[in-house]
Amino acid sequence: MTDPFGTRLRRAMDERGPLCVGIDPHSSLLAAWGLDDDVAGLERFSRTVVEALAERVAVLKPQSAFFERFGSRGIAVLETSVREARAAGALVVMDAKRGDIGSTMAAYAETFLHPDAPLFSDALTVSPYLGYGSLKPAVDLARESGGGLFVLALTSNPEGGEVQHAVRTEDPLGRNVGAAMLAHLAAENSGEESMGSFGAVVGATLGDLSSYDLDINGPLLAPGIGAQGATPADLPAVFGAAVRRVVPNVSRGVLRHGPDAVALRDASDRFADETRAAVASARDLR
Numbered sequence: 001m002t003d004p005f006g007t008r009l010r011r012a013m014d015e016r017g018p019l020c021v022g023i024d025p026h027s028s029l030l031a032a033w034g035l036d037d038d039v040a041g042l043e044r045f046s047r048t049v050v051e052a053l054a055e056r057v058a059v060l061k062p063q064s065a066f067f068e069r070f071g072s073r074g075i076a077v078l079e080t081s082v083r084e085a086r087a088a089g090a091l092v093v094m095d096a097k098r099g100d101i102g103s104t105m106a107a108y109a110e111t112f113l114h115p116d117a118p119l120f121s122d123a124l125t126v127s128p129y130l131g132y133g134s135l136k137p138a139v140d141l142a143r144e145s146g147g148g149l150f151v152l153a154l155t156s157n158p159e160g161g162e163v164q165h166a167v168r169t170e171d172p173l174g175r176n177v178g179a180a181m182l183a184h185l186a187a188e189n190s191g192e193e194s195m196g197s198f199g200a201v202v203g204a205t206l207g208d209l210s211s212y213d214l215d216i217n218g219p220l221l222a223p224g225i226g227a228q229g230a231t232p233a234d235l236p237a238v239f240g241a242a243v244r245r246v247v248p249n250v251s252r253g254v255l256r257h258g259p260d261a262v263a264l265r266d267a268s269d270r271f272a273d274e275t276r277a278a279v280a281s282a283r284d285l286r
């Protein structure tokens with residue numbers, strides 16, 4: 001890869017539309033598709049999503065846990081899905097939310113960000129709640145490999161506020177933990193002429209976030225579109241001037257239209273078009 005992740009992501013969003021579709025083969029969705037909750041069902045589900053969407057969406061985001069639950073054979077399906085999605089032109093964000101310290105964090109990073117790894121992905125979701133500095137092995141390898149990270153900052157789950165909204169008494173600016181994570185990412189992306197490669201996970205269901213500095217010069221992965229209640233039209237109100245760097249994540253809102261490939265494509269196209277229109281309207285209002 002000659003270009004860093006942020007540059008490649010910006011190009012993919014401009015060319016294919018600003019959308020990330022999750023690959024979340026949980027048991028209820030397999031059943032809704034008429035598939036058994038086994039490795040054969042997992043493989044059929046994943047292959048259908050990749051074949052339908054990898055040539056047209058900017059990002060596919062497999063949730064590692066739904067593959068890991070089947071053991072080594074599930075991981076083999078995940079390896080194939082990642083490889084085939086990237087070969088078809090989609091960027092792959094591995095949703096594994098890894099977070100640890102020292103050599104363990106380095107091993108997680110090598111699993112998903114080393115170019116020779118079977119699960120090599122364009123970017124990885126990581127958890128910073130052993131301290132942002134604990135992510136250094138992943139940050140360093142992402143820079144070296146041209147990959148990216150999405151750091152959990154302001155997540156859409158209600159429980160997240162217990163940690164992310166806690167005020168850091170030692171912070172001279174009185175920022176809460178989520179704001180501090182955004183500041184770290186802004187520092188990582190400082191000086192990048194294009195969009196930086198170190199992004200934040202910020203929920204699209206959180207409402208007005210104008211009290212936060214979302215200008216991190218990097219992407220904002222925004223779960224919550226579709227089944228969780230947010231719509232593309234909500235994005236400008238939530239993200240303000242940072243909306244052009246938002247990567248809306250839709251999973252069930254698209255996947256529920258399977259296993260029909262045409263219906264999957266139509267649903268993803270609709271979300272991408274609606275996001276384009278929302279971003280354009282926000283630009284017109286400024």
